[in-house]
Amino acid sequence: MSALADLARAHLGRRERAWAEAIFAAILAPETAGLPAFASIDRDAFWRCLEHAPGVLFGHGLRAMIHTVTFLPLTDRRYRRPFFALPEEARLTLVAELDHHPRFLLRQTLETLKLLACFAYFDDAAVRARFPGPRP
Protein backbone atom coordinates (compact mmCIF):
# COMPACT_ATOMS: atom_id res chain seq x y z
CA MET A 1 0.00 0.00 0.00
CA SER A 2 2.68 2.51 0.99
CA ALA A 3 4.74 1.82 -2.15
CA LEU A 4 1.68 2.43 -4.32
CA ALA A 5 0.90 5.60 -2.43
CA ASP A 6 4.47 6.84 -2.95
CA LEU A 7 4.17 6.18 -6.67
CA ALA A 8 0.96 8.17 -6.91
CA ARG A 9 2.42 11.09 -4.96
CA ALA A 10 5.63 11.26 -6.97
CA HIS A 11 7.59 10.96 -3.72
CA LEU A 12 10.43 8.51 -3.59
CA GLY A 13 9.78 5.55 -1.34
CA ARG A 14 12.24 4.40 1.30
CA ARG A 15 13.86 1.88 -1.01
CA GLU A 16 14.12 4.40 -3.84
CA ARG A 17 15.78 6.87 -1.48
CA ALA A 18 18.37 4.27 -0.62
CA TRP A 19 19.00 3.69 -4.32
CA ALA A 20 19.31 7.45 -4.84
CA GLU A 21 21.75 7.80 -1.96
CA ALA A 22 23.92 5.03 -3.37
CA ILE A 23 24.12 6.98 -6.63
CA PHE A 24 24.76 10.30 -4.86
CA ALA A 25 27.54 8.74 -2.80
CA ALA A 26 29.24 7.42 -5.94
CA ILE A 27 28.93 10.70 -7.82
CA LEU A 28 30.60 12.64 -5.01
CA ALA A 29 32.85 9.91 -3.60
CA PRO A 30 34.05 12.47 -1.06
CA GLU A 31 35.85 10.00 1.18
CA THR A 32 38.26 9.24 -1.67
CA ALA A 33 39.59 12.80 -1.25
CA GLY A 34 39.54 12.92 2.53
CA LEU A 35 36.18 14.68 2.82
CA PRO A 36 33.29 13.48 5.03
CA ALA A 37 31.61 10.42 3.52
CA PHE A 38 28.14 10.90 2.06
CA ALA A 39 26.75 8.28 4.42
CA SER A 40 27.99 10.28 7.40
CA ILE A 41 26.04 13.44 6.65
CA ASP A 42 22.55 14.41 7.78
CA ARG A 43 20.23 13.99 4.77
CA ASP A 44 16.88 14.46 6.51
CA ALA A 45 16.39 18.15 5.70
CA PHE A 46 17.37 17.51 2.08
CA TRP A 47 14.72 14.84 1.67
CA ARG A 48 12.10 16.97 3.41
CA CYS A 49 12.77 19.77 0.94
CA LEU A 50 12.55 17.39 -1.97
CA GLU A 51 9.25 15.96 -0.76
CA HIS A 52 7.45 19.23 -0.35
CA ALA A 53 8.78 21.89 -2.67
CA PRO A 54 9.28 20.72 -6.28
CA GLY A 55 6.49 20.23 -8.76
CA VAL A 56 4.83 16.87 -9.36
CA LEU A 57 6.50 16.53 -12.76
CA PHE A 58 9.93 16.84 -11.23
CA GLY A 59 9.05 14.17 -8.70
CA HIS A 60 8.13 11.72 -11.45
CA GLY A 61 11.20 12.73 -13.45
CA LEU A 62 13.44 12.12 -10.47
CA ARG A 63 11.97 8.68 -9.98
CA ALA A 64 12.62 7.88 -13.65
CA MET A 65 16.23 9.04 -13.31
CA ILE A 66 16.85 7.02 -10.16
CA HIS A 67 15.37 3.89 -11.73
CA THR A 68 17.36 4.42 -14.92
CA VAL A 69 20.73 4.61 -13.19
CA THR A 70 19.84 1.88 -10.72
CA PHE A 71 18.90 -0.67 -13.35
CA LEU A 72 21.09 0.42 -16.25
CA PRO A 73 23.97 -1.85 -15.12
CA LEU A 74 21.69 -4.88 -15.59
CA THR A 75 21.93 -4.27 -19.33
CA ASP A 76 25.73 -4.13 -19.30
CA ARG A 77 27.56 -7.47 -19.37
CA ARG A 78 30.35 -5.98 -17.24
CA TYR A 79 27.99 -5.49 -14.32
CA ARG A 80 24.78 -7.55 -14.54
CA ARG A 81 23.60 -6.22 -11.21
CA PRO A 82 21.63 -3.16 -10.13
CA PHE A 83 23.66 -0.13 -9.13
CA PHE A 84 23.19 -0.56 -5.39
CA ALA A 85 24.52 -4.13 -5.56
CA LEU A 86 27.70 -3.22 -7.40
CA PRO A 87 31.08 -3.06 -5.68
CA GLU A 88 32.33 0.47 -5.01
CA GLU A 89 34.87 0.46 -7.82
CA ALA A 90 32.24 -0.46 -10.38
CA ARG A 91 29.92 2.29 -9.12
CA LEU A 92 32.66 4.88 -9.51
CA THR A 93 33.46 3.66 -13.01
CA LEU A 94 29.81 3.74 -14.02
CA VAL A 95 29.09 7.30 -12.87
CA ALA A 96 32.29 8.54 -14.55
CA GLU A 97 31.13 6.91 -17.79
CA LEU A 98 27.67 8.45 -17.54
CA ASP A 99 29.24 11.87 -17.01
CA HIS A 100 30.66 11.71 -20.56
CA HIS A 101 28.07 9.45 -22.10
CA PRO A 102 27.35 10.11 -25.80
CA ARG A 103 23.59 9.81 -25.19
CA PHE A 104 22.15 13.14 -24.11
CA LEU A 105 19.47 11.70 -21.85
CA LEU A 106 21.96 9.68 -19.82
CA ARG A 107 24.35 12.62 -19.60
CA GLN A 108 21.50 14.88 -18.53
CA THR A 109 20.35 12.34 -15.96
CA LEU A 110 23.81 12.22 -14.41
CA GLU A 111 24.05 16.02 -14.43
CA THR A 112 20.72 16.38 -12.64
CA LEU A 113 21.58 13.74 -10.04
CA LYS A 114 24.98 15.36 -9.54
CA LEU A 115 23.27 18.66 -8.73
CA LEU A 116 20.98 16.95 -6.23
CA ALA A 117 23.91 15.09 -4.70
CA CYS A 118 25.71 18.40 -4.21
CA PHE A 119 22.61 19.98 -2.67
CA ALA A 120 22.31 17.10 -0.22
CA TYR A 121 26.01 17.10 0.65
CA PHE A 122 26.38 20.83 1.20
CA ASP A 123 23.19 21.03 3.24
CA ASP A 124 25.18 19.42 6.04
CA ALA A 125 26.60 22.06 8.38
CA ALA A 126 29.78 20.09 9.02
CA VAL A 127 30.50 19.86 5.31
CA ARG A 128 29.92 23.57 4.79
CA ALA A 129 32.23 24.30 7.68
CA ARG A 130 35.03 22.60 5.72
CA PHE A 131 34.88 25.40 3.15
CA PRO A 132 34.81 28.60 5.19
CA GLY A 133 36.60 31.10 2.95
CA PRO A 134 37.91 34.45 4.14
CA ARG A 135 35.70 37.48 4.61
CA PRO A 136 36.22 39.89 1.71
Add this chain to the structure above:
Amino acid sequence: MSAALVHLDGRDVRRRLALACDVAVVGSGPAGATVARHLAAHGVRVAVLEEGLHVTPAEFGPSGIRAMASLYREMGTSVALGPSPIPYLQGVAVGGTSVVNGAISWRFPREVHAAWSADDPALADALPWDALTAAEAALEARLSVHDTEPAIAGQKNLLMARGAAALGLAHRPIRRNVSGCQGSGRCLQGCPHGAKLSMERTLLPDAVADGAHIVAGVRAERVLIDARGAYGVVGRARGGGAVELRARRAVVLAASAIQTPLLLRASGLCQGPVGEQLSAHPGVSVTGRFDQAVHNHVGATQGHEVIGLRHEGLKLEALGFDLAILASRLPGAGRELARRLAEAERYAVWGAAIRASARGTVRPGPAGALVRYALTPADMRIARRGVRRLGEVLLAAGAHEVYPGVAGFDPVVRDPARLAALDADGPLDPRAYASTMTHLFGTARMGSRVGSSVVGLDFQHHHARGLYVADSSVFPGNLGVNPQIAIMTLAQLCAAGILATA
Protein backbone atom coordinates in the same frame (compact mmCIF):
# COMPACT_ATOMS: atom_id res chain seq x y z
CA MET B 1 8.44 42.75 10.78
CA SER B 2 6.32 40.07 9.17
CA ALA B 3 3.20 41.20 10.99
CA ALA B 4 3.79 44.82 10.04
CA LEU B 5 4.33 44.16 6.35
CA VAL B 6 1.74 41.49 5.70
CA HIS B 7 -1.89 42.34 6.43
CA LEU B 8 -3.13 38.81 6.00
CA ASP B 9 -1.34 35.45 5.81
CA GLY B 10 -3.14 32.94 3.60
CA ARG B 11 -2.11 30.07 5.86
CA ASP B 12 -4.66 31.38 8.32
CA VAL B 13 -7.48 31.57 5.78
CA ARG B 14 -9.47 28.34 5.91
CA ARG B 15 -12.88 29.62 4.87
CA ARG B 16 -14.19 31.86 2.14
CA LEU B 17 -13.01 35.43 2.56
CA ALA B 18 -14.19 38.57 0.77
CA LEU B 19 -12.03 41.69 0.59
CA ALA B 20 -12.37 45.02 -1.18
CA CYS B 21 -10.04 47.71 -2.44
CA ASP B 22 -9.68 50.29 -5.20
CA VAL B 23 -6.90 48.52 -7.10
CA ALA B 24 -5.96 44.86 -6.79
CA VAL B 25 -2.36 44.04 -7.69
CA VAL B 26 -1.44 40.40 -8.35
CA GLY B 27 2.21 39.81 -7.53
CA SER B 28 4.56 41.60 -5.14
CA GLY B 29 7.78 41.48 -7.15
CA PRO B 30 9.43 44.55 -8.68
CA ALA B 31 6.47 45.34 -10.97
CA GLY B 32 3.70 44.81 -8.42
CA ALA B 33 5.59 46.58 -5.65
CA THR B 34 6.20 49.60 -7.89
CA VAL B 35 2.56 49.86 -8.89
CA ALA B 36 1.40 49.44 -5.29
CA ARG B 37 3.79 52.06 -3.97
CA HIS B 38 2.94 54.63 -6.63
CA LEU B 39 -0.80 54.24 -6.30
CA ALA B 40 -0.80 54.12 -2.49
CA ALA B 41 1.30 57.28 -2.40
CA HIS B 42 -1.51 58.98 -4.31
CA GLY B 43 -4.21 57.89 -1.90
CA VAL B 44 -5.48 54.84 -3.76
CA ARG B 45 -6.56 51.89 -1.61
CA VAL B 46 -4.35 49.10 -2.89
CA ALA B 47 -4.34 45.39 -2.03
CA VAL B 48 -1.46 43.21 -3.19
CA LEU B 49 -2.13 39.50 -3.61
CA GLU B 50 1.03 37.38 -3.36
CA GLU B 51 1.25 33.61 -3.75
CA GLY B 52 4.42 33.30 -1.67
CA LEU B 53 4.97 33.99 2.00
CA HIS B 54 6.88 36.73 3.74
CA VAL B 55 10.23 35.20 4.63
CA THR B 56 12.54 37.32 6.76
CA PRO B 57 16.37 37.27 6.63
CA ALA B 58 16.44 35.34 9.90
CA GLU B 59 14.40 32.62 8.21
CA PHE B 60 16.48 32.32 5.03
CA GLY B 61 17.85 28.81 4.84
CA PRO B 62 21.55 28.25 5.52
CA SER B 63 22.04 26.05 2.47
CA GLY B 64 21.14 26.21 -1.20
CA ILE B 65 18.51 23.50 -1.07
CA ARG B 66 16.64 25.05 1.86
CA ALA B 67 16.66 28.48 0.23
CA MET B 68 15.36 27.02 -3.00
CA ALA B 69 12.66 25.11 -1.16
CA SER B 70 11.37 28.18 0.64
CA LEU B 71 11.95 30.98 -1.90
CA TYR B 72 11.84 29.53 -5.43
CA ARG B 73 8.87 28.40 -7.46
CA GLU B 74 8.90 24.59 -7.61
CA MET B 75 12.20 24.68 -5.73
CA GLY B 76 13.91 25.95 -8.88
CA THR B 77 13.00 22.82 -10.84
CA SER B 78 10.84 24.60 -13.42
CA VAL B 79 11.99 23.66 -16.90
CA ALA B 80 11.31 25.03 -20.37
CA LEU B 81 10.86 22.13 -22.77
CA GLY B 82 12.60 21.97 -26.12
CA PRO B 83 15.43 20.07 -27.80
CA SER B 84 17.34 20.59 -24.57
CA PRO B 85 15.34 21.25 -21.40
CA ILE B 86 16.38 24.60 -19.91
CA PRO B 87 15.72 25.32 -16.22
CA TYR B 88 14.29 28.73 -15.43
CA LEU B 89 14.24 30.31 -12.00
CA GLN B 90 11.53 32.39 -10.36
CA GLY B 91 11.18 33.58 -6.80
CA VAL B 92 7.92 32.97 -4.96
CA ALA B 93 7.80 35.08 -1.83
CA VAL B 94 6.68 38.53 -0.74
CA GLY B 95 9.04 40.60 -2.86
CA GLY B 96 8.99 38.09 -5.71
CA THR B 97 12.17 37.36 -7.59
CA SER B 98 13.84 40.46 -6.12
CA VAL B 99 14.35 38.37 -2.96
CA VAL B 100 16.58 35.89 -4.82
CA ASN B 101 18.16 37.85 -7.66
CA GLY B 102 21.67 39.27 -7.79
CA ALA B 103 20.46 42.84 -7.09
CA ILE B 104 21.82 43.90 -10.48
CA SER B 105 20.46 47.24 -11.63
CA TRP B 106 20.73 48.27 -15.26
CA ARG B 107 19.01 51.20 -16.86
CA PHE B 108 16.78 50.63 -19.87
CA PRO B 109 19.15 50.35 -22.87
CA ARG B 110 18.66 53.19 -25.34
CA GLU B 111 19.16 50.93 -28.34
CA VAL B 112 16.38 48.62 -27.16
CA HIS B 113 14.02 51.56 -26.80
CA ALA B 114 14.94 52.63 -30.34
CA ALA B 115 14.34 49.13 -31.71
CA TRP B 116 10.94 48.82 -30.02
CA SER B 117 9.96 52.25 -31.30
CA ALA B 118 11.06 51.36 -34.82
CA ASP B 119 8.88 48.24 -34.70
CA ASP B 120 5.86 50.08 -33.30
CA PRO B 121 6.32 53.88 -33.55
CA ALA B 122 3.45 54.50 -31.13
CA LEU B 123 5.59 52.99 -28.36
CA ALA B 124 7.96 55.94 -28.57
CA ASP B 125 5.11 58.19 -27.41
CA ALA B 126 3.75 55.70 -24.88
CA LEU B 127 7.16 55.19 -23.32
CA PRO B 128 8.84 58.58 -23.70
CA TRP B 129 12.57 58.35 -23.12
CA ASP B 130 12.63 61.34 -20.77
CA ALA B 131 9.92 59.82 -18.59
CA LEU B 132 11.79 56.52 -18.46
CA THR B 133 15.05 58.10 -17.39
CA ALA B 134 13.36 60.27 -14.78
CA ALA B 135 11.57 57.26 -13.30
CA GLU B 136 14.79 55.24 -13.35
CA ALA B 137 16.70 57.93 -11.52
CA ALA B 138 14.08 58.11 -8.79
CA LEU B 139 13.95 54.35 -8.39
CA GLU B 140 17.73 54.06 -8.30
CA ALA B 141 17.86 56.64 -5.54
CA ARG B 142 15.24 54.77 -3.50
CA LEU B 143 17.07 51.47 -3.98
CA SER B 144 20.51 52.89 -3.27
CA VAL B 145 21.88 51.62 -6.57
CA HIS B 146 25.66 51.95 -6.73
CA ASP B 147 28.81 50.23 -7.95
CA THR B 148 30.01 47.13 -6.15
CA GLU B 149 32.82 48.26 -3.86
CA PRO B 150 36.18 46.46 -4.18
CA ALA B 151 36.22 45.88 -0.43
CA ILE B 152 33.30 43.44 -0.60
CA ALA B 153 33.75 42.20 -4.17
CA GLY B 154 35.78 39.11 -3.37
CA GLN B 155 38.41 37.48 -5.57
CA LYS B 156 36.10 36.18 -8.29
CA ASN B 157 34.95 39.68 -9.18
CA LEU B 158 38.42 41.23 -8.96
CA LEU B 159 39.81 38.47 -11.17
CA MET B 160 37.19 39.12 -13.83
CA ALA B 161 38.27 42.76 -13.87
CA ARG B 162 41.87 41.65 -14.31
CA GLY B 163 41.06 39.24 -17.14
CA ALA B 164 38.88 41.70 -19.03
CA ALA B 165 41.49 44.45 -18.69
CA ALA B 166 44.19 42.13 -20.02
CA LEU B 167 42.07 41.46 -23.11
CA GLY B 168 41.09 45.10 -23.59
CA LEU B 169 37.39 44.36 -23.04
CA ALA B 170 35.17 47.04 -21.51
CA HIS B 171 34.21 45.99 -18.01
CA ARG B 172 32.94 47.53 -14.79
CA PRO B 173 31.77 46.80 -11.27
CA ILE B 174 28.11 45.82 -11.33
CA ARG B 175 25.66 48.43 -10.07
CA ARG B 176 23.48 46.84 -7.42
CA ASN B 177 20.58 47.78 -5.16
CA VAL B 178 22.21 47.07 -1.82
CA SER B 179 23.04 48.94 1.36
CA GLY B 180 25.59 47.67 3.84
CA CYS B 181 26.50 44.63 1.75
CA GLN B 182 29.01 42.43 3.57
CA GLY B 183 29.88 40.29 0.56
CA SER B 184 28.37 37.16 2.01
CA GLY B 185 27.71 35.82 -1.50
CA ARG B 186 24.18 34.77 -0.67
CA CYS B 187 22.05 37.05 -2.84
CA LEU B 188 20.52 34.08 -4.63
CA GLN B 189 19.47 32.49 -1.32
CA GLY B 190 18.04 35.67 0.16
CA CYS B 191 20.43 38.07 1.87
CA PRO B 192 20.87 36.92 5.48
CA HIS B 193 21.90 40.44 6.51
CA GLY B 194 19.00 42.22 4.84
CA ALA B 195 21.51 44.24 2.83
CA LYS B 196 19.84 43.63 -0.52
CA LEU B 197 17.21 46.26 -1.00
CA SER B 198 14.64 43.92 -2.45
CA MET B 199 10.97 44.83 -2.66
CA GLU B 200 9.93 43.53 0.75
CA ARG B 201 12.51 45.83 2.31
CA THR B 202 11.80 48.95 0.25
CA LEU B 203 8.84 49.63 -1.99
CA LEU B 204 6.39 47.29 -0.26
CA PRO B 205 6.94 48.87 3.19
CA ASP B 206 6.58 52.27 1.48
CA ALA B 207 3.25 51.16 0.05
CA VAL B 208 2.09 49.74 3.38
CA ALA B 209 3.03 52.98 5.11
CA ASP B 210 0.67 54.71 2.68
CA GLY B 211 -2.16 52.33 3.45
CA ALA B 212 -1.65 49.41 1.04
CA HIS B 213 -2.52 45.93 2.25
CA ILE B 214 -0.44 42.88 1.41
CA VAL B 215 -2.14 39.51 1.37
CA ALA B 216 0.47 36.74 1.32
CA GLY B 217 0.05 33.05 0.68
CA VAL B 218 -2.87 33.40 -1.71
CA ARG B 219 -2.57 32.15 -5.27
CA ALA B 220 -4.63 34.17 -7.76
CA GLU B 221 -6.67 31.85 -9.95
CA ARG B 222 -8.85 34.09 -12.08
CA VAL B 223 -9.68 37.70 -12.80
CA LEU B 224 -13.34 38.61 -12.33
CA ILE B 225 -14.65 40.24 -15.49
CA ASP B 226 -18.09 41.34 -16.59
CA ALA B 227 -19.39 43.51 -19.42
CA ARG B 228 -17.99 46.64 -17.77
CA GLY B 229 -14.52 45.17 -17.34
CA ALA B 230 -12.36 43.69 -14.59
CA TYR B 231 -13.72 44.04 -11.08
CA GLY B 232 -11.65 41.71 -8.93
CA VAL B 233 -9.60 38.58 -8.47
CA VAL B 234 -10.38 35.21 -6.95
CA GLY B 235 -7.69 33.03 -5.44
CA ARG B 236 -6.97 30.14 -3.15
CA ALA B 237 -5.29 30.65 0.21
CA ARG B 238 -2.68 28.24 1.52
CA GLY B 239 -5.03 27.51 4.38
CA GLY B 240 -7.56 26.19 1.87
CA GLY B 241 -10.07 29.06 1.86
CA ALA B 242 -11.24 30.85 -1.26
CA VAL B 243 -10.38 34.56 -1.38
CA GLU B 244 -12.38 37.05 -3.42
CA LEU B 245 -10.79 40.46 -3.76
CA ARG B 246 -13.11 43.06 -5.27
CA ALA B 247 -11.46 46.04 -6.95
CA ARG B 248 -13.52 49.16 -7.60
CA ARG B 249 -11.11 50.75 -9.99
CA ALA B 250 -8.64 48.34 -11.60
CA VAL B 251 -6.90 44.98 -11.50
CA VAL B 252 -3.17 44.93 -12.22
CA LEU B 253 -1.40 41.70 -13.13
CA ALA B 254 2.27 41.67 -12.13
CA ALA B 255 2.73 37.96 -11.67
CA SER B 256 5.62 37.37 -14.13
CA ALA B 257 5.89 36.44 -17.78
CA ILE B 258 4.98 32.86 -16.86
CA GLN B 259 2.08 33.33 -14.45
CA THR B 260 0.44 36.38 -16.01
CA PRO B 261 -0.46 34.72 -19.34
CA LEU B 262 -1.78 31.70 -17.43
CA LEU B 263 -4.01 33.99 -15.38
CA LEU B 264 -5.26 35.73 -18.50
CA ARG B 265 -6.13 32.41 -20.10
CA ALA B 266 -7.75 31.13 -16.92
CA SER B 267 -9.89 34.27 -16.98
CA GLY B 268 -11.09 33.56 -20.50
CA LEU B 269 -8.84 36.17 -22.10
CA CYS B 270 -7.19 34.18 -24.87
CA GLN B 271 -7.25 36.89 -27.54
CA GLY B 272 -4.08 37.97 -29.26
CA PRO B 273 -0.63 36.50 -28.67
CA VAL B 274 -1.17 35.73 -24.98
CA GLY B 275 1.44 33.22 -23.89
CA GLU B 276 3.27 33.60 -27.22
CA GLN B 277 6.52 35.41 -27.94
CA LEU B 278 8.27 34.36 -24.75
CA SER B 279 11.77 35.78 -24.89
CA ALA B 280 14.57 35.41 -22.37
CA HIS B 281 18.23 35.60 -21.55
CA PRO B 282 19.57 32.05 -21.53
CA GLY B 283 22.97 31.69 -19.96
CA VAL B 284 26.01 29.46 -20.25
CA SER B 285 28.82 29.18 -17.75
CA VAL B 286 32.45 28.11 -17.73
CA THR B 287 34.52 26.95 -14.78
CA GLY B 288 38.19 27.84 -14.37
CA ARG B 289 40.84 26.61 -11.99
CA PHE B 290 43.32 29.03 -10.45
CA ASP B 291 46.54 28.28 -8.59
CA GLN B 292 45.49 30.55 -5.76
CA ALA B 293 42.34 30.44 -3.66
CA VAL B 294 39.36 32.25 -5.22
CA HIS B 295 36.63 31.27 -2.75
CA ASN B 296 33.91 31.63 -5.36
CA HIS B 297 31.16 31.55 -2.73
CA VAL B 298 32.58 34.57 -0.90
CA GLY B 299 32.20 38.20 -1.97
CA ALA B 300 29.44 40.02 -3.81
CA THR B 301 27.35 37.39 -5.57
CA GLN B 302 27.54 39.12 -8.94
CA GLY B 303 29.89 42.07 -8.62
CA HIS B 304 31.66 42.52 -11.94
CA GLU B 305 30.62 42.36 -15.59
CA VAL B 306 32.15 42.54 -19.05
CA ILE B 307 30.05 44.93 -21.11
CA GLY B 308 32.31 45.16 -24.14
CA LEU B 309 30.68 42.18 -25.84
CA ARG B 310 27.09 43.37 -25.77
CA HIS B 311 27.26 44.03 -29.52
CA GLU B 312 27.77 40.27 -29.87
CA GLY B 313 24.66 39.59 -27.77
CA LEU B 314 26.74 38.68 -24.71
CA LYS B 315 27.18 40.05 -21.23
CA LEU B 316 29.63 38.24 -18.97
CA GLU B 317 29.23 38.19 -15.21
CA ALA B 318 31.19 36.76 -12.32
CA LEU B 319 28.84 34.42 -10.46
CA GLY B 320 28.87 33.60 -6.79
CA PHE B 321 26.86 30.61 -5.71
CA ASP B 322 26.09 28.47 -2.80
CA LEU B 323 28.79 25.80 -2.47
CA ALA B 324 26.39 23.16 -3.77
CA ILE B 325 25.96 24.94 -7.09
CA LEU B 326 29.68 25.57 -7.39
CA ALA B 327 30.36 21.89 -6.70
CA SER B 328 27.86 20.82 -9.34
CA ARG B 329 29.70 22.96 -11.89
CA LEU B 330 33.04 21.28 -11.22
CA PRO B 331 33.99 18.76 -13.89
CA GLY B 332 33.77 15.04 -13.38
CA ALA B 333 31.93 12.47 -11.30
CA GLY B 334 33.29 10.01 -8.77
CA ARG B 335 36.99 10.28 -7.94
CA GLU B 336 37.62 13.20 -10.29
CA LEU B 337 34.84 15.26 -8.72
CA ALA B 338 36.03 14.36 -5.21
CA ARG B 339 39.57 15.48 -6.01
CA ARG B 340 38.27 18.80 -7.27
CA LEU B 341 35.88 19.21 -4.33
CA ALA B 342 38.83 18.94 -1.98
CA GLU B 343 40.29 22.08 -3.58
CA ALA B 344 37.00 23.81 -4.36
CA GLU B 345 38.38 27.15 -3.19
CA ARG B 346 40.52 27.34 -6.35
CA TYR B 347 37.62 27.36 -8.81
CA ALA B 348 35.61 30.21 -10.27
CA VAL B 349 32.43 29.94 -12.32
CA TRP B 350 31.55 32.80 -14.64
CA GLY B 351 28.49 33.12 -16.79
CA ALA B 352 27.39 34.71 -20.04
CA ALA B 353 23.87 36.03 -20.52
CA ILE B 354 22.73 35.68 -24.12
CA ARG B 355 20.39 38.09 -25.83
CA ALA B 356 18.60 35.31 -27.64
CA SER B 357 16.29 35.72 -30.62
CA ALA B 358 14.31 32.56 -29.81
CA ARG B 359 10.63 32.89 -29.00
CA GLY B 360 8.78 30.37 -26.86
CA THR B 361 5.29 29.77 -25.53
CA VAL B 362 3.60 29.53 -22.14
CA ARG B 363 0.48 27.40 -21.87
CA PRO B 364 -1.45 25.82 -19.03
CA GLY B 365 -0.10 22.32 -18.46
CA PRO B 366 -1.18 19.31 -16.43
CA ALA B 367 0.75 20.61 -13.38
CA GLY B 368 1.26 24.34 -13.82
CA ALA B 369 2.86 26.14 -16.71
CA LEU B 370 3.92 24.29 -19.82
CA VAL B 371 6.78 26.35 -21.22
CA ARG B 372 8.33 25.59 -24.58
CA TYR B 373 11.49 27.32 -25.74
CA ALA B 374 14.09 26.34 -28.32
CA LEU B 375 17.23 28.32 -29.04
CA THR B 376 17.77 29.16 -32.70
CA PRO B 377 20.96 28.29 -34.60
CA ALA B 378 21.92 31.97 -34.37
CA ASP B 379 21.44 31.85 -30.59
CA MET B 380 23.60 28.75 -30.40
CA ARG B 381 26.40 30.53 -32.23
CA ILE B 382 26.20 33.28 -29.60
CA ALA B 383 26.20 30.68 -26.81
CA ARG B 384 29.26 29.03 -28.33
CA ARG B 385 30.95 32.40 -28.61
CA GLY B 386 30.02 33.03 -24.99
CA VAL B 387 31.83 29.89 -23.87
CA ARG B 388 34.87 31.02 -25.81
CA ARG B 389 34.84 34.52 -24.32
CA LEU B 390 34.35 33.24 -20.78
CA GLY B 391 37.27 30.88 -21.21
CA GLU B 392 39.47 33.59 -22.65
CA VAL B 393 38.74 35.98 -19.79
CA LEU B 394 39.35 33.22 -17.23
CA LEU B 395 42.71 32.35 -18.79
CA ALA B 396 43.67 36.03 -19.04
CA ALA B 397 42.76 36.42 -15.36
CA GLY B 398 45.25 33.72 -14.43
CA ALA B 399 43.29 30.49 -14.57
CA HIS B 400 45.66 27.78 -15.72
CA GLU B 401 42.88 25.65 -17.12
CA VAL B 402 39.22 26.04 -17.95
CA TYR B 403 36.38 23.55 -18.41
CA PRO B 404 34.03 24.59 -21.23
CA GLY B 405 31.47 21.95 -20.28
CA VAL B 406 30.55 21.38 -23.94
CA ALA B 407 29.79 17.76 -24.75
CA GLY B 408 31.93 16.50 -27.59
CA PHE B 409 34.64 19.11 -27.07
CA ASP B 410 37.85 19.17 -25.00
CA PRO B 411 36.89 18.77 -21.33
CA VAL B 412 39.98 20.76 -20.29
CA VAL B 413 41.41 23.75 -22.17
CA ARG B 414 44.66 25.58 -21.42
CA ASP B 415 45.22 27.36 -24.72
CA PRO B 416 43.00 30.18 -26.02
CA ALA B 417 43.53 28.76 -29.51
CA ARG B 418 41.38 25.77 -28.55
CA LEU B 419 38.64 28.16 -27.46
CA ALA B 420 38.83 29.85 -30.85
CA ALA B 421 38.56 26.39 -32.43
CA LEU B 422 35.44 25.75 -30.36
CA ASP B 423 33.97 29.02 -31.57
CA ALA B 424 34.73 28.09 -35.19
CA ASP B 425 33.83 24.42 -35.29
CA GLY B 426 32.27 23.46 -31.95
CA PRO B 427 28.85 21.87 -31.68
CA LEU B 428 25.72 23.94 -32.23
CA ASP B 429 23.40 21.32 -30.79
CA PRO B 430 21.80 22.83 -27.67
CA ARG B 431 22.05 19.42 -26.01
CA ALA B 432 25.83 19.83 -25.92
CA TYR B 433 25.55 22.83 -23.57
CA ALA B 434 24.28 23.24 -20.03
CA SER B 435 22.23 26.40 -19.85
CA THR B 436 19.85 28.14 -17.49
CA MET B 437 17.28 30.76 -18.35
CA THR B 438 16.52 33.95 -16.48
CA HIS B 439 14.74 37.21 -17.30
CA LEU B 440 11.54 36.24 -19.07
CA PHE B 441 9.55 38.64 -21.25
CA GLY B 442 6.91 39.15 -23.87
CA THR B 443 3.99 36.81 -23.15
CA ALA B 444 1.40 39.60 -22.97
CA ARG B 445 3.17 42.14 -25.08
CA MET B 446 2.26 45.79 -25.38
CA GLY B 447 1.49 47.38 -28.72
CA SER B 448 -0.75 49.62 -30.74
CA ARG B 449 -1.97 46.82 -33.01
CA VAL B 450 -4.70 44.75 -31.39
CA GLY B 451 -4.05 41.52 -33.27
CA SER B 452 -0.34 41.39 -32.49
CA SER B 453 -0.39 42.56 -28.88
CA VAL B 454 -2.26 41.76 -25.68
CA VAL B 455 -2.25 45.13 -23.91
CA GLY B 456 -2.45 48.60 -25.35
CA LEU B 457 -0.08 51.49 -24.99
CA ASP B 458 -1.68 52.34 -21.63
CA PHE B 459 -0.90 48.79 -20.33
CA GLN B 460 -4.64 48.03 -20.38
CA HIS B 461 -5.86 44.76 -21.83
CA HIS B 462 -7.31 45.22 -25.32
CA HIS B 463 -10.43 43.25 -24.41
CA ALA B 464 -10.95 43.88 -20.68
CA ARG B 465 -11.38 47.42 -19.47
CA GLY B 466 -9.77 48.08 -16.10
CA LEU B 467 -7.38 45.14 -16.41
CA TYR B 468 -3.74 46.13 -16.66
CA VAL B 469 -0.52 44.15 -17.07
CA ALA B 470 2.52 45.74 -15.46
CA ASP B 471 5.24 43.09 -15.48
CA SER B 472 7.80 41.99 -18.06
CA SER B 473 5.07 40.19 -19.97
CA VAL B 474 4.39 43.50 -21.72
CA PHE B 475 7.94 43.89 -23.03
CA PRO B 476 7.97 43.38 -26.80
CA GLY B 477 11.33 41.63 -26.50
CA ASN B 478 14.33 41.05 -24.27
CA LEU B 479 16.81 43.72 -23.19
CA GLY B 480 20.23 42.08 -23.22
CA VAL B 481 20.73 43.37 -19.66
CA ASN B 482 19.34 42.61 -16.23
CA PRO B 483 15.77 43.92 -16.29
CA GLN B 484 14.74 44.76 -12.72
CA ILE B 485 14.98 48.53 -13.02
CA ALA B 486 13.44 48.52 -16.51
CA ILE B 487 10.52 46.42 -15.22
CA MET B 488 9.99 48.83 -12.34
CA THR B 489 10.22 51.82 -14.64
CA LEU B 490 7.52 50.55 -16.98
CA ALA B 491 5.40 49.53 -14.00
CA GLN B 492 5.62 53.07 -12.72
CA LEU B 493 4.36 54.36 -16.06
CA CYS B 494 1.53 51.83 -15.85
CA ALA B 495 0.60 53.10 -12.38
CA ALA B 496 0.74 56.71 -13.54
CA GLY B 497 -1.63 55.80 -16.35
CA ILE B 498 -4.11 54.22 -13.93
CA LEU B 499 -4.07 57.36 -11.83
CA ALA B 500 -4.68 59.47 -14.91
CA THR B 501 -7.84 57.53 -15.74
CA ALA B 502 -9.51 58.59 -12.52
